[in-house]
Every structure is written in structure tokens, then in C-alpha cells.
Amino acid sequence: MSLAFSTMAALRFGTGFRPEQVPPASVEELLAQLSAGRQETLLFPQGGLAAARQRIVDAAEKQDALKLANKTAGEATKRVNRKRLMIEINTHLGEDEHARFMQAVLSPNGFNERMASFWVNHFSVSSVKAQFMRLLVPVYEAEAIRPNIGGRFADLVKAAVLHPAMLIYLDQVKSFGPTSPLGLKRKVGLNENLGRELLELHTLGAGSGYSQTDVRNAAFVLTGMTVDRRSYRARYAVQMAEPGARDVLGRTYGGRRRGLPDILALIEDLAAAPATRAHICRKIAGHFLADTPPPEVVRAMTSAWEDADGDLTAVYAAMLRHSKSWDDEGQKAKPPFDYIVSGLRALSATQEDLQDGGRVKHRMMAADAQAADMTAAQDEMAMMPAVDGKLADLATLRVNPLTVQAAARLGQPLWRPPSPAGFEDSLSAWIAGGPLADRIAWARLAAARLGGDRDPRDFLQAALRDAARQDTIDIVSRAPNRQMGLALVLASPEFNRR
Amino acid sequence: MGMDKLSMSRRAFLASACCAAAAPLVTSMTLAAAPGSKRLVTIILRGAMDGLHLLQPYADRAFKLCRPTLALTPDSGLIDLDGFYGLNADAKDLLPLWERGELAFVQSVSTPYRDGRSHFDGQDVLENGGSAVGEEKSGWLNRALSAMPPGSARKAIDVNTSAELLLSGDNDVEVWSPRTDLAMKIDERGFFERLYRNDPLFAKAMADASVTDFSVDELYGDGKRGAKAADIARLAAGMLMQDYRIASFSITGWDTHAGQKAAFRAAAKELATAILTIRSALSPDVWKETIVVGMTEFGRTARENGSLGTDHGTGGLALIAGGGIDGGKVIGQWPGLGEKHLLNGRDLMPTGDVRELAAAMLYRQFDISPGKLTSTIFPGLDFSPSSVYLKSV
Numbered sequence: 005m006s007l008a009f010s011t012m013a014a015l016r017f018g019t020g021f022r023p024e025q026v027p028p029a030s031v032e033e034l035l036a037q038l039s040a041g042r043q044e045t046l047l048f049p050q051g052g053l054a055a056a057r058q059r060i061v062d063a064a065e066k067q068d069a070l071k072l073a074n075k076t077a078g079e080a081t082k083r084v085n086r087k088r089l090m091i092e093i094n095t096h097l098g099e100d101e102h103a104r105f106m107q108a109v110l111s112p113n114g115f116n117e118r119m120a121s122f123w124v125n126h127f128s129v130s131s132v133k134a135q136f137m138r139l140l141v142p143v144y145e146a147e148a149i150r151p152n153i154g155g156r157f158a159d160l161v162k163a164a165v166l167h168p169a170m171l172i173y174l175d176q177v178k179s180f181g182p183t184s185p186l187g188l189k190r191k192v193g194l195n196e197n198l199g200r201e202l203l204e205l206h207t208l209g210a211g212s213g214y215s216q217t218d219v220r221n222a223a224f225v226l227t228g229m230t231v232d233r234r235s236y237r238a239r240y241a242v243q244m245a246e247p248g249a250r251d252v253l254g255r256t257y258g259g260r261r262r263g264l265p266d267i268l269a270l271i272e273d274l275a276a277a278p279a280t281r282a283h284i285c286r287k288i289a290g291h292f293l294a295d296t297p298p299p300e301v302v303r304a305m306t307s308a309w310e311d312a313d314g315d316l317t318a319v320y321a322a323m324l325r326h327s328k329s330w331d332d333e334g335q336k337a338k339p340p341f342d343y344i345v346s347g348l349r350a351l352s353a354t355q356e357d358l359q360d361g362g363r364v365k366h367r368m369m370a371a372d373a374q375a376a377d378m379t380a381a382q383d384e385m386a387m388m389p390a391v392d393g394k395l396a397d398l399a400t401l402r403v404n405p406l407t408v409q410a411a412a413r414l415g416q417p418l419w420r421p422p423s424p425a426g427f428e429d430s431l432s433a434w435i436a437g438g439p440l441a442d443r444i445a446w447a448r449l450a451a452a453r454l455g456g457d458r459d460p461r462d463f464l465q466a467a468l469r470d471a472a473r474q475d476t477i478d479i480v481s482r483a484p485n486r487q488m489g490l491a492l493v494l495a496s497p498e499f500n501r502r
Numbered sequence: 503m504g505m506d507k508l509s510m511s512r513r514a515f516l517a518s519a520c521c522a523a524a525a526p527l528v529t530s531m532t533l534a535a536a537p538g539s540k541r542l543v544t545i546i547l548r549g550a551m552d553g554l555h556l557l558q559p560y561a562d563r564a565f566k567l568c569r570p571t572l573a574l575t576p577d578s579g580l581i582d583l584d585g586f587y588g589l590n591a592d593a594k595d596l597l598p599l600w601e602r603g604e605l606a607f608v609q610s611v612s613t614p615y616r617d618g619r620s621h622f623d624g625q626d627v628l629e630n631g632g633s634a635v636g637e638e639k640s641g642w643l644n645r646a647l648s649a650m651p652p653g654s655a656r657k658a659i660d661v662n663t664s665a666e667l668l669l670s671g672d673n674d675v676e677v678w679s680p681r682t683d684l685a686m687k688i689d690e691r692g693f694f695e696r697l698y699r700n701d702p703l704f705a706k707a708m709a710d711a712s713v714t715d716f717s718v719d720e721l722y723g724d725g726k727r728g729a730k731a732a733d734i735a736r737l738a739a740g741m742l743m744q745d746y747r748i749a750s751f752s753i754t755g756w757d758t759h760a761g762q763k764a765a766f767r768a769a770a771k772e773l774a775t776a777i778l779t780i781r782s783a784l785s786p787d788v789w790k791e792t793i794v795v796g797m798t799e800f801g802r803t804a805r806e807n808g809s810l811g812t813d814h815g816t817g818g819l820a821l822i823a824g825g826g827i828d829g830g831k832v833i834g835q836w837p838g839l840g841e842k843h844l845l846n847g848r849d850l851m852p853t854g855d856v857r858e859l860a861a862a863m864l865y866r867q868f869d870i871s872p873g874k875l876t877s878t879i880f881p882g883l884d885f886s887p888s889s890v891y892l893k894s895v
Contacts, residue, residue, distance in 0.1 A: 079809045083760050133622050175635065178618070197635055415664040415677065422667045423626065425639040435703050437710030438678035444694065445683065479697050484689065492693060497701040 011469050012330050015502045016292060018114025020346030023466050025112045031324045034115045038154040038317060041116025046150070048103035049142040050096070056146070060139045060236045063093060090135065091398050095363075097131060097138035098401035098408070101418050102360045104142065105407040108345040109353055119153045119320070120145070121341065122291055125426040127164035127206060129173040131419040137172060140236060141419045144169035157284065157314040158275035162268060165202055168231040168238050174198040174424065181227040181246025181262075194246075199223030201424050207274040209283030214253055221250040225257045225270050240264045253277070281309040289323060294335035295430050298328040333471065334501035337434040339427060340414035342502075343443065344407060347494050350467035351454040353406075361402030406450055414442050435500065447494035451487050460489025471498050538654040540791050540867040541742045543749045543780060544643060544860075546668065547773065547798035548625060549756035552812050553819020554804065554850065555766055556593060557607050557832065561586040564839035569806045572762055587832055592770035595778055599823060604781075606829035606895050608820040608859055610837050612800055612852035619814035621757070624799030629667040631857060631880045640671030642857070642879050643750060646864050647673040649874040658748035659741045661734045669750050676714065676746075680722070680733040684715040717744060721783075731772035732779050739783035742792065747868075751776075756798065760809035777823050789825035793863050796821045801850050804839050817850030820859055827895045834890070854890075857883050862891035 013034055014020055014027040021027060028034045049056035066089055074082045108117050124145050131141040148167040152160040164170055171177050179195035180187035187193060199222035204210050228245030231238060245262040255273055258266040274280060285305035289297035301323055308322035309315075323329050338346060348358070403409045411418050415434070421427050428434065455463075460480050464472050476496045483489030493499060555572060558580055559565050566573045574580035580588035581597060587607075589597060599605035614633040615624050623635045631642025638645075643658070650656045659676045660669040669675045684691065691712070698704035721740040727733060731753055738749035753776060755769035773796065781789055801818030817837065822829070837843050837851035845851045861875040861883060876883045 079760065083809065130622070134620070175618075175623075201636060413663045413679075413681075417664060422665065422670060423630070423639055424636050428665075428670075431703070432674070435707050436674065436676065437707050437714050438676055438682050440704065440707040441678075441682050441684050441711040441715060445685070473700070475700055476697065479693060483693065488690065488693065492697055495694065496697055497704045500704070 006331075007333055008470050009330070011471050012333060014114065015346075015468075015471060016333065016336075017118065017324070019108060019111070019117050019342065020114070020349045021467060021469065022109075022112075022349040023352055028115070031321065034324055035317060035321055037113035037115040038119065038320075041111065041113035041120075042151060042154065044111060044113065046146055047107040047110070049100045049146060050103055053143065053146055056100075056139070056143050059096060060136065060143070061234070063089065063136070063139060064234055064236060088398065091400055093135060093138050095401050097142070098360060098403065100142040101408045102358060102404060104145075104418060105345065105348075105404075105411075106355055106358045108341070109348045109358060110355065116153075117345075118292075118342075120150050122288065123149050123153050123160065123164070125421065125429075126287070127160075127170065128421045128424050128426040129169045129419075130421055133173050136236060137169060140169040140172070145419075154317045155315065156275075157280075157309075157316055157319075158272050160316065161202075161206060161271050161275055165198070165206060165271065166229060166238050166267070168236050170198070171229055171231050171238060174201055176226060177230050179223060179227055180244050181224065184227065184246050185243040186241070187244065187246070194220070194223050194227065196220060196223040198229075199226055202226070202271075202274065205424060207271075207283070208277055208279040212279035212283065218252050221252045221257075222270065224250045225252065225266055228262060228264070229267060240267075275314055278306075281306045281314070285309060285319060288319070289329075291429055292323065292336070293329055294332070298326075298331075301326045301328050334498065335431070336502050337431045337500055338502055339429065339434055340411050340416035340439075340443075341418065343414070343500060344410055344446065346499070347447065347450050348406065348454070350463070350494070350499075351450060353454055357454060358404060358407055360404055360408070363399035364402050365399055406446075406453060410446050410449075414446065415439055443500065444491070444495045447491040448487070450494060451490035455487055455490040457486070458490060460486060460493060463490055464493045467493055468496075468498050472496075473498060538747070539788075541747050541749075541788065541793070542863060542867045543738055543742070543751075543792065543794040544668065545773070545776060545794065545796040546625070546628065546666070546750070546752040547756055547769075547796055548752050548754045549621060549769075549798075550624070550800050550802055550814055551756040551769070551798040551818065552758055552762065552766065552802040553607075553609070553798075553817075554802070555758070555762060555812070556590050556770060557583075557609075557819055558588050558590060559586060559836065559839070560588045562836075562839055568804045568839050571810055572806045572812075584832070586836075590766070590770060592767045593774045595771075595774040599777070599781070600830055603828060603830040604825055605777075605821065605823045606827060607832045608822065608854065608856075608891070609832050609834035610817040610850055610853040611797075611820050611834060611856040611859060612817050612854075613856055615800065616816065617846075619800065619816075621799060621814075626667065628797065628799045628856070631860075633882055638881070641666070641668035642860065643668045643748065644671030644673050644675060645879045646868070646870060647671075647675075647748070649864075649870045649879060650868045651870075654868065655745055655747050657746045658750070659738065659746050661738050661741075661749060661751040666750065666752065669748075676710070676741075678714055678718070678737065678741075680718070680727045680729055680737050682715075683718070683727065684711060714741075717741065731776040735776040735779035736783050739780045742780075743784060743788060758802070758811050759807070759813060760811040762806070762811040765811070781823070781825070784825075786825065791826060793822060793824040793827065793867055795860065795863055796823075797856050797860070803848050804844055804850050805848065815849035816845050817852040818856075820856055822859075822863070822895060829895060831894065833894045855883065858885050858889055859891045861885040862889045865889075866892060 010027040010029055017034055070085050111117050129141055131138050144167050148163040152163045175195045175197040180192045182193040196219055200219045203214050203219055203222055208214055224246045228240050228242055230241050247262055249256050249258050257270050285302050289302050304322045304326050305319050308318045312318035416427055460483055464480050480489050480492050483492055558574055560575045560580055576582040576588055579591050581591055581594060582588045596605055613627045615627040626635050629641050630638035632638040647656050663679045665677050698708045717740055721736050734751045738751055742749055753772050758765040777794055780794055797820045798818050800816055802812035802815045807813050835853040837853050843851055857880045861880055864870045872886055876885050
């Protein structure tokens with residue numbers, strides 16, 4: 005190990021140094037962040053999970069009421085009503101996005117934050133898939149992912165894959181057993197989307213030996229899983245489930261009567277498959293250590309998985325306890341979210357620095373829609389037709405240029421991955437001409453806004469400690485002014501790598 | 503920092519100290535006739551562009567019945583093209599291209615995506631190039647880069663703030679938005695170059711950024727860098743004048759559920775502006791070697807709805823433009839608008855696969871083999887060099 009333990013712990017396995025926080029000094033302290041993280045009061049969704057769940061129920065009721073009212077309303081009123089609801093939902097999402105950055109920047113439990121981000125990306129869902137996804141995705145991360153990232157992998161899969169956000173994102177709600185009562189009545193059939201991704205992305209991995217028949221049968225086993233449109237909770241509807249037994253990878257699920265236990269058994273078996281632990285362990289090591297991680301670390305992780313029945317804390321511990329996990333720093337690039345978060349931590353950004361920019365009159369936002377960098381929500385608004393006079397009182401959220409807007413500009417819009425495979429994770433994907441220019445621009449903006457009267461040399465020491473290389477120390481020391489010095493620290497290779 | 507001072511210093515710096523970086527600008531101008539000189543621009547029209555509003559089949563008697571308030575005729579401002587179709591005057595700037603044979607429309611195309619009518623999923627299929635949502639995890643245009651003959655120029659740029667699926671995948675693609683700007687004085691740039699000097703990956707990224715940034719500064723001068731279609735198209739064309747061969751960007755604003763006549767205008771103007779900007783920013787030689795393809799995730803309902811707009815449909819319209827095409831025509835089979843001709847009694851019936859159009863343009867521009875086009879790039883697609891989309895233009 006060439007760097008101090010605490011440096012590697014903070015940079016490679018954490019969210020970077022924050023001067024007010026003491027970095028972990030041992031593997032045990034790193035692992036302890038998982039349970040400490042679970043005890044934290046999450047800063048998102050706004051007002052807590054119960055409040056967010058209530059917002060979803062309220063919005064669903066509003067939507068129902070709207071449908072009723074719209075039966076008799078004129079066109080202009082309908083449009084205003086629909087838009088009002090959309091703006092309300094989008095504003096909630098915008099607030100949660102800002103709060104999500106606060107959580108990462110302020111939390112003392114960096115390893116827990118990193119694992120949460122890893123798993124949210126592994127079980128990708130997108131807030132732009134449908135209107136209610138804007139309310140569901142923050143809840144998904146908070147209630148399905150985070151509580152389960154230190155437990156058994158099978159339990160994490162169940163929580164993620166059977167969550168309404170995933171069921172909507174991967175079209176499970178549109179999948180009917182073709183000969184199920186509802187399938188026959190509505191003349192609708194199977195949607196393979198979730199079945200395929202469950203095997204290909206979530207568990208076994210592409211090219212691991214399953215067939216198209218396995219995919220299709222997995223989709224048959226999953227039929228019945230759907231979302232209750234009032235509560236937006238997952239629900240098993242037997243009248244959507246395809247009757248009969250189906251084989252996936254040589255095991256049979258279900259019989260004459262189908263039920264949720266068949267689905268849970270399928271997930272247990274997939275989670276226990278050797279291909280799954282090989283796929284997942286390699287992906288975790290590939291995320292933290294190097295695009296091609298040391299095989300001996302991956303082996304240690306898979307055997308820990310076997311010994312501990314897929315207990316993820318044991319798997320992380322095997323990685324963290326392996327000496328090779330502490331070698332060769334800087335093989336990975338921070339993706340934009342982590343880059344931004346670590347920069348803001350180095351600058352000791354406060355909750356206030358991370359607030360949204362308040363509300364602006366809706367009309368303004370719509371007019372400037374094409375020109376501005378927009379959140380997903382506003383993007384969609386821009387696609388909507390002319391604004392009505394009646395909407396002039398409405399206001400939309402102005403996004404923080406250092407967080408929500410920056411993540412989109414740098415190529416990683418929060419909760420909006422480009423596909424179910426999530427965001428890129430390789431070094432070369434993030435360090436290229438355009439992205440680097442955008443990172444430099446962010447570094448300069450952050451230095452200008454939050455740099456204050458810091459001495460660049462002190463800032464370098466605080467941000468990178470012994471990871472700072474001599475040539476970087478020299479250049480930063482010779483910077484023509486303070487702001488430039490701070491920007492050079494944030495833009496340096498060592499600060500972008502980990 | 504004054505803008506004029508900035509770009510002056512950047513230009514002076516590059517002209518004096520950085521000839522290698524500036525060289526591609528000079529040499530590429532002369533490359534137009536060399537092998538590997540063909541270019542392709544893809545424009546994704548996000549939000550489901552209403553092809554029946556852009557290119558109106560005014561002579562089809564069912565059209566007016568489907569769209570009592572939206573349907574236009576040459577008497578009410580529609581620009582007659584061929585006695586059957588007319589161009590919406592919102593896109594009248596495209597007319598000279600049509601007259602010169604540099605513009606063609608492709609009627610009634612769609613991806614294999616059916617019945618879901620979700621923008622999100624429709625765009626996923628359009629970009630992943632497969633036959634279902636999520637079938638491929640990369641974009642077809644990125645996979646096409648792997649299939650281009652060895653030794654050919656194959657640089658691609660995604661003119662966006664973040665990478666879109668269409669160009670995402672294993673092959674390196676530059677992502678650059680008009681607003682991406684190094685915006686530095688010479689001395690400042692020197693600091694960053696020294697900062698990256700001993701890290702080859704960062705040094706290369708910085709050098710690439712400097713070259714691109716230089717070209718982009720040249721394109722925009724001291725002017726405002728907006729994110730409008732004209733700014734984006736200018737950047738795309740500027741890169742194609744150098745050693746880039748593929749450029750891609752998006753135009754939004756097509757989701758015209760209500761008040762379509764007014765709502766359509768801005769997007770249609772953006773589309774026309776984008777195509778004309780590309781044409782004018784390319785040299786005449788390069789324009790001859792370039793094809794622009796505009797495509798959307800799906801069309802809209804044949805009938806207008808109760809809000810004087812249209813809803814999500816299936817069959818849609820694509821367009822191709824370029825100095826070397828045999829255009830001035832509408833390609834593809836017109837399925838008609840009678841009740842029995844519509845898909846599910848509501849949508850324009852697709853009579854062609856928009857992926858076949860894309861495959862045809864890749865074949866034409868880059869000599870990509872039909873075998874690769876129908877296996878790795880568009881798995882399962884039916885395409886051969888006798889495709890109607892190759893023969894017609």
C-alpha cells in the first residue's frame with residue numbers, strides 16, 4: 005500500500021475527504037458505515053418516506069379526480085388541470101434531486117453512500133419513464149435499495165425487482181399471462197422486459213448460458229406482479245398470472261395454481277446461481293478497484309458469497325480485507341455524480357449551498373426551455389404546447405448549477421440512466437475531451453462560488469492528502485490566483501481518479 | 503473575462519503554438535473526394551413528430567375527414583409538392599432543398615415497437631436498433647462504427663450535454679455541446695496542460711478538448727452559444743468539415759397533444775433551420791457527400807383529438823437530405839387513411855421499417871456489409887442492397 009489507509013478508504017471506497025469528518029481508519033470502520041448509514045435519517049425524499057408515500061397517494065387521488073372533472077370540463081381547463089398536476093409532481097422530484105445531493109455530500113458514511121449508488125445503478129430505473137416515476141424513484145432508492153444493501157443479495161433483488169418503480173420501468177405492469185383470466189378478457193399477453201433484465205442485468209449476467217426460453221419462462225413466472233394504482237404499492241394479481249408450471253434453468257416453478265411464492269423461489273434460485281455471484285462480485289470489484297479487477301479479489305469475494313449464503317456485507321468485507329484492493333490507486337474515474345459530490349465535500353459545502361434556486365414563474369421557464377439545461381421534468385414541459393394564461397401563477401424549480409444541473413451537463417443526470425443497464429462505469433467513458441472540458445468548467449464554477457479565501461495549497465492537502473502528486477503540488481503552488489489554484493485542485497487527475 | 507479578449511487569445515495561441523492541433527482544420531477541407539469522405543448526420547425528433555402535419559396528403563379524401571381543423575390545402579397555405587402531398591408552411595424554408603432534389607420524405611415508417619405508445623420506450627427501440635425495448639444495451643450508430651471498413655475515418659460526435667443511447671457503446675464517441683467551452687486565457691490553459699502533462703489519459707483528453715474547443719470557437723466566434731437547433735447543427739457540421747464522419751443530435755418539442763397548429767411551429771422551424779444550417783456550414787463538396795436522416799420514435803394518431811391536437815400513434819414520417827441524393831420525392835408506400843387501412847383503427851399503418859432506412863444509409867455511406875447490418879447493428883432486420891430506400895434516392 006503506497007497511500008495511507010485513510011486516504012484509500014476516503015477516495016477509493018468513500019465519497020472523498022470532508023474536512024469536518026474523520027475518515028475510516030480500518031476495514032471494520034468502513035464496514036461499520038453500512039449499519040451507521042442505515043441509522044441515518046435520510047435527507048430524501050423530502051419530509052421522509054411516509055410523507056413521500058402520502059404524496060403519491062394524494063397525487064393518485066388528484067389524478068382520479070381530474071379524470072372525473074375532465075369529463076365535463078372544456079379543453080382549456082383540462083389542459084390547465086393536467087399541467088398543474090405535472091408541475092406539482094415535477095417540483096417534488098426536483099426537490100428530491102437536490103436533497104439526494106445533500107445526502108451524499110453531508111453524510112459521514114461514505115462507503116454506505118457509495119454502495120447505495122452502486123446498487124441504484126445496478127437495479128436501474130428512470131424517473132422519466134412515466135409521470136408517477138418522478139415520485140416513485142426517490143422512494144425506491146430510500147425504501148427498496150438502501151435498507152437492503154448490507155443484507156442477503158437475494159433479499160435485495162426481491163426488494164428492488166418487485167418494487168413498483170421497477171415493475172413500471174420494465175413493463176411488468178403490462179405483462180399478462182396470455183391464458184390468465186385477465187389476459188383472455190383483454191386479449192393481451194406477455195411482456196418479457198423484466199424477465200429478460202432479471203436474468204441478463206440483475207442476476208446471471210449476459211452470455212452466462214441461459215436461453216431465450218429461460219427468459220420467456222421467467223417472464224411467465226413473473227406474471228401476476230403488478231402495481232396497485234391507488235397506493236402505488238406492489239400487488240400480486242392472480243388473475244393476471246399465467247397458470248401452469250414453467251422451467252427456468254432446469255427448475256420448475258408453479259403448478260396449477262400460481263402465486264407469489266413461485267416468484268420468490270425463482271429469485272432465490274437465480275441469486276444462488278454461480279453465474280450470479282461471479283457476475284455481481286466482478287461488477288463490484290470492477291466498480292471500486294479497476295475496470296479489470298484483480299481476479300484473486302473477485303475469487304475471495306465469490307467464495308465469501310458462497311460461505312455466507314450471499315450476505316453482501318461478507319462479500320464487501322472480503323474485498324476490503326484483500327491486500328490487492330489497496331494497491332494501484334487511481335485506476336478508476338469518479339463518475340460525474342461522485343466527482344461533484346467529492347468536490348463539494350472538499351469545499352465543505354453546507355446544506356444551504358446545495359439548495360435549489362427557488363421557484364421561478366412558469367412562463368419564463370417554458371419560454372427558455374430549449375436554451376436552458378433542463379431537468380427531465382422541465383424537458384417534458386418544454387415539449388408541451390403553449391402555456392395558458394391560467395398557469396401564470398405557477399412556478400417551477402430553478403436547479404442548482406453546482407449539483408442537479410451539473411450532473412446532467414457532465415453526463416450523469418440523477419435518476420435518469422440512458423438504459424436499464426445504468427450509467428457507464430469505465431475509466432475511458434468519463435475521461436475524454438468534452439467531458440473533461442465540462443469538468444474543468446465545473447471546477448472553476450465551484451471554486452468561484454464556494455472557494456472563499458482558502459489557500460490552494462491547504463485545499464490540495466485537505467482534498468487529497470498524500471494522494472496529491474508532486475507535480476500537482478508544484479502547479480497548484482504556482483497558480484496565478486487563488487481561484488485558479490482551487491480549480492486546478494478539483495480538476496487534477498488525482499481528484500478525478502480513485 | 504471579456505469574450506472578445508478570450509477568443510482572440512485562444513486563436514492567437516493555437517495559431518502560434520499549436521499547429522498540430524489546428525492542422526485537421528486545414529487538411530480536412532481537401533479530403534472531400536478521398537475515400538472515407540462520406541458523412542452521416544442523424545437527427546432524432548423526440549416527442550413523436552406528426553408526419554401528417556409536416557407532410558400533408560391533402561389529396562387523400564380521407565385526410566380532411568380525419569382532421570377537420572388541422573388539415574390544410576394549397577388554398578389554405580399548404581405548399582403543394584406533387585399534387586398529392588403538401589409541405590406545412592412552418593417548414594417552408596425546406597422548399598428550395600426539395601426543389602433541388604436534396605430532400606426526400608419517407609412515408610409510413612416505424613420501428614418494430616407496437617402498442618405501448620410510450621415516448622421513452624419508443625425512443626429506446628429507435629436508438630437500440632433491436633426489435634424490443636432493452637433488447638440491445640448500446641446504440642445502433644455506435645455498433646455501426648465497429649463495422650466500418652478498417653482504415654476508414656470513423657470519428658463520431660454526439661452533440662449533446664450527455665451521451666444519448668444512439669451513439670453509446672464500446673466505440674469512443676466525442677460528446678460535446680455548443681456550451682461546452684474551455685474558456686481560458688493562454689496562461690490559464692498552460693496551467694491545465696501542465697496539470698495533465700504526466701497523466702497520458704488526461705493529457706490526451708485535454709489535447710482532444712483543445713482541438714475541439716478551438717474548432718468550436720472558430721464556428722461560433724464571439725457569438726452567443728445557445729443550445730438551439732442552429733447552434734447544435736453548426737457544431738455538428740463544423741465537426742464534419744474536419745475528420746468527423748458521423749454526427750448526431752436531437753430536436754424536441756413534437757408532442758403536440760393540444761393546439762397543434764401553434765405548438766408544431768417552433769419545432770418545425772427548428773428542424774428546417776437545423777438542416778439548412780448543416781447545408782450552409784458544409785462546403786458544397788462535403789454537402790454532396792453528406793446524408794442527413796431525421797427520424798422519430800413513432801407517428802401520431804391519424805385523427806385529430808378533441809384538443810385540436812393528435813395523440814401517440816405508430817406509423818410516422820422520416821426525412822433524408824443531402825447534396826448527393828436523388829430527392830424531391832416521397833418514398834415508401836402510402837397506406838391510406840380509411841378506417842380499414844389504419845392500424846388498430848387509429849394509427850397510420852407502417853409500411854416500412856425505419857431501421858431499414860437507417861441500414862440503407864449506413865450501407866450507402868460507409869459500405870457496411872448487409873451481413874453486419876442485419877446481425878450486429880440491427881439484429882433480425884430484413885435488409886438487402888436492393889432495398890427501396892437505396893434504389894429510390
